Amino acid sequence: MHADLYTAIADALAGQGWIALPGFLSEAEAAALLAHARERREGFSRAGIGREGLHQLNAAIRSDEVLWLDKEDAADQLALMRLEAVREMLNRDLYLGLVELECHLAVYPEGSFYARHIDQHRNQDTRVVTIVLYLNPDWQPEHGGQLRLYLDDGSHQDIQPEAGKLVVFMSDRFEHEVLPARRERWSLTGWFRRRKL
Ligand SMILES: O=C(O)CCC(=O)C(=O)O
Numbered sequence: 001m002h003a004d005l006y007t008a009i010a011d012a013l014a015g016q017g018w019i020a021l022p023g024f025l026s027e028a029e030a031a032a033l034l035a036h037a038r039e040r041r042e043g044f045s046r047a048g049i050g051r052e053g054l055h056q057l058n059a060a061i062r063s064d065e066v067l068w069l070d071k072e073d074a075a076d077q078l079a080l081m082r083l084e085a086v087r088e089m090l091n092r093d094l095y096l097g098l099v100e101l102e103c104h105l106a107v108y109p110e111g112s113f114y115a116r117h118i119d120q121h122r123n124q125d126t127r128v129v130t131i132v133l134y135l136n137p138d139w140q141p142e143h144g145g146q147l148r149l150y151l152d153d154g155s156h157q158d159i160q161p162e163a164g165k166l167v168v169f170m171s172d173r174f175e176h177e178v179l180p181a182r183r184e185r186w187s188l189t190g191w192f193r194r195r196k197l
């Protein structure tokens with residue numbers, strides 16, 4: 001990945017707090033990740049809500065399914081390596097003290113969504129930065145499934161979940177939702193975490 005992209009992420013997080021970066025993965029790289037995710041479709045299970053200990057399923061809030069990454073797989077490894085480089089850069093340039101990336105693959109079956117929420121309530125857990133990497137080739141606006149990010153000024157931004165695009169934002173700053181997807185929608189979602197004190 002180009003050094004400029006890393007700089008763009010650090011500058012955006014230090015300023016407006018979020019960025020969408022098309023081309024973080026090439027079409028071929030995103031396609032390889034998607035193919036391997038599809039092969040494991042049976043292994044995905046319904047995602048829960050709530051903090052540790054309060055894990056519960058609630059179809060009224062979210063209806064995606066998730067699967068941990070496969071550290072033995074080349075496509076998964078490549079994505080993890082690129083994201084590890086982002087983590088190192090954020091620690092170096094913004095002193096964020098991020099110690100790990102927690103991440104999983106996610107699939108939103110047709111009709112699924114994730115209602116408006118925030119990934120971290122201030123200081124309540126160790127998620128600092130949210131990342132979402134999309135894997136959907138030929139995604140059209142009429143397919144729905146946009147990530148709607150609610151900005152500080154009361155406006156919102158709708159981001160198309162297009163293959164290879166990476167979205168990065170501060171976990172405690174932006175409420176967001178996934179609008180109902182009219183086509184199966186694939187992604188890799190993760191959080192850079194700080195140490196638990
Ligand atoms: O897939 C997306 O665009 C966002 C997913 C999300 O908000 C989450 O998993 O917390």
Ligand SMILES: [Fe+2]
Binds near residue numbers: 117119176
């Ligand atoms: Fe979220």
